[in-house]
Amino acid sequence: MALVKVEKLTEGAVLAEDVLDGKARLLLSKGQSIGEKQIRVLKMWGVFEVDVEGAEAVVEEALPSADPEQMAVVSAQIKKAFGTVDIQHPAAKEVVRLSIQYRLNHFRPAPVAAPPLPPPDRQPARATEVAAKIERIDVKLPEVPSLVFELNEIIADPMSSAGAIGQVVNKSPSLAATLLRIVNSAFYGFRSKIDSISRAVTLIGSKEVSNLALGITIMETFRGIPKEILDVASFLEHNLACGVVARILAAHGNIAHSEQLFVSGMLHDIGRLVLCKYFPEIFQQTVVDAAREERSLLKSEQALLGCTHALLGKKLLNKWKLPYALENNVFYHHQPSASPSPETAAVIQMADMIVHGMGVGTSGEQVVPGFDSKAWERLNLPSSALRSLIKQAEHQIETFGDLLRKG
């Protein structure tokens, strides 16, 4: 048997494995013969490829025969990105292998730019000053935007109607437009156009729509950070991609509430936006320090701030009274074993590692900032599952990239 892309499926092929949707619901059973109707179902649910009996092994199994120069560039990129991770662990090893494949298939030359230099004429802030500023961050954090407050209320109320969600979302035309663009994208794979929020709720569920709306609204709050400080579009790409991968991982790992894992992924590095918005000079110092000391940005944050973006993200979500599970996933995404819910935090950490490996977007971090193998193992997900999982994510991530470029 071998994986075959849905667009290359021929009628009469026989499924070698059950096909599940993104929420682990059975779409087609093993042994099912493929006809026009089945191909339509697979496309509608956004399934990218399926296991088919008797198909020839896919050539992509092996590393593509790459141009030696490209291979040298990618090897150097991967060596740098995974420098602090134990890549002997089977899951990390598989992510490295798949990241090399991905980068060779989507080759981008290494950036020519040198690491950023310290801003001239500025003395580095002293640790005590920084600590005092972080202490005062609770005062600086913005009050909860009314839309976030209302969406949060809706998420907490299991009886919320499609009409009520539509009413809240439609208060912001740009939010409604972004949401409909995502719902109509290949990410969900519906064939007919969805033209209203209440229709979207009927099709993908109230929790999914409100969580998606929540993630978009929170990110929008931090628009306007100058590009010299942080490339916010690239930051959004990194975080959205992490949400996509987290959601697929959750479905494969049979973790309930995968829509919450999606939002957790979308918001996992939100603390770094807090830092950029309120303390841009300190953020720049952490970037310079990480480059100079050849360590992760996470370690530089800890050294210069006495805390990391994970705590700043937690403070924001706590002030805005967002679900505790979401706050925890964000706080523990770099140390999942310490979380009251290690499995979900491990999903976010693995999703982050995969997105770093693929090199999709950037959170300002240049390396994978660690891998907690103990927490990952609690998920009981075989490393062999990562290949099809990353393939599925790749397709959806490309969809998001297009959406972000369209603004």
Ligand SMILES: [Fe+2]
């Ligand atoms: Fe992070």
Ligand SMILES: [Fe+2]
């Ligand atoms: Fe990240």
